[in-house]
Amino acid sequence: MIEVVNLEKDYRLEGETIKAVDNINFKVDQGEFMAILGHSGSGKTTLLNLLGGLTRPTHGTVKIEGQDIWDLSDNQLSEMRNEKMNFIFQFASLIPTLNVIDNILLPTAFGKKRERKHYDHAMELLGIVGLTEKGQAYPAQLSGGQQRRVAIARAFINAPKIILADEPTGDLDEKTEQEMVNLFRKMNQEENTTFIIVTHSSSLAAQTDRQMRMTSGRLEAEPNGCPQ
Ligand SMILES: Nc1ncnc2c1ncn2[C@@H]1O[C@H](COP(=O)(O)OP(=O)(O)OP(=O)(O)O)[C@@H](O)[C@H]1O
Ligand SMILES: [Mg+2]
Structure with a gap:
């Protein structure tokens, strides 16, 4: 599903080079929950930004289903x-x-025409994240955790094959975090959605099937598969 070869991203800051991602190699299969x-x-x-094609690597390649994403045109990349x-x-x-x-509904606005079924699906997702009454509210009228849950609902609206989640439960209490993890797992099992979840939560990480640790831009599998 995802293959990363010799991936590197350097940032230049005040004359110094920061290797934010330093020669990373790994593969992720369809349906992994990591x-x-x-x-x-x-x-x-x-x-994550490199995996999703939001940042261009300094070196190396990211392949999604065998396709080097930087061989695509801008339009093809957005479409993918x-x-x-x-x-x-x-x-x-x-x-x-x-x-x-x-x-x-934002992800449905690209390409296809928006239909009644999209709206119904959005309402269903809103219910699943526990915010049925907030459909008409604006983000500034929501708490941080509620905004986070709306972002989670939005990530699911297109039934994507891959979800790249960056601290998705960062501002949630333990109970709500667990509800969201259950939701991720359900999507993973029912739709075979691939999840790559960046997290500081050891309880979340412990519920995944595979844990990798980044240290100064390098990525290694957790030796015992059990995060600290
Ligand atoms: N646009 C940028 N320009 C310069 N340096 C950057 C830029 N973005 C990130 N960095 C640097 O790259 C390194 C990695 O940053 P990154 O945001 O990927 O870390 P992170 O692991 O997500 O951290 P956190 O857990 O705090 O979110 C850091 O040293 C950061 O300062
Ligand atoms: Mg970060």
């Missing part, structure tokens, strides 16, 4: 992203001028 752990600044967000993957971003990512339902 976590990426690591200290702040270790390169996790940069890696829209068809196959969705992000749950680390920081607030809702559009402030759209209400909750329209935010959830």
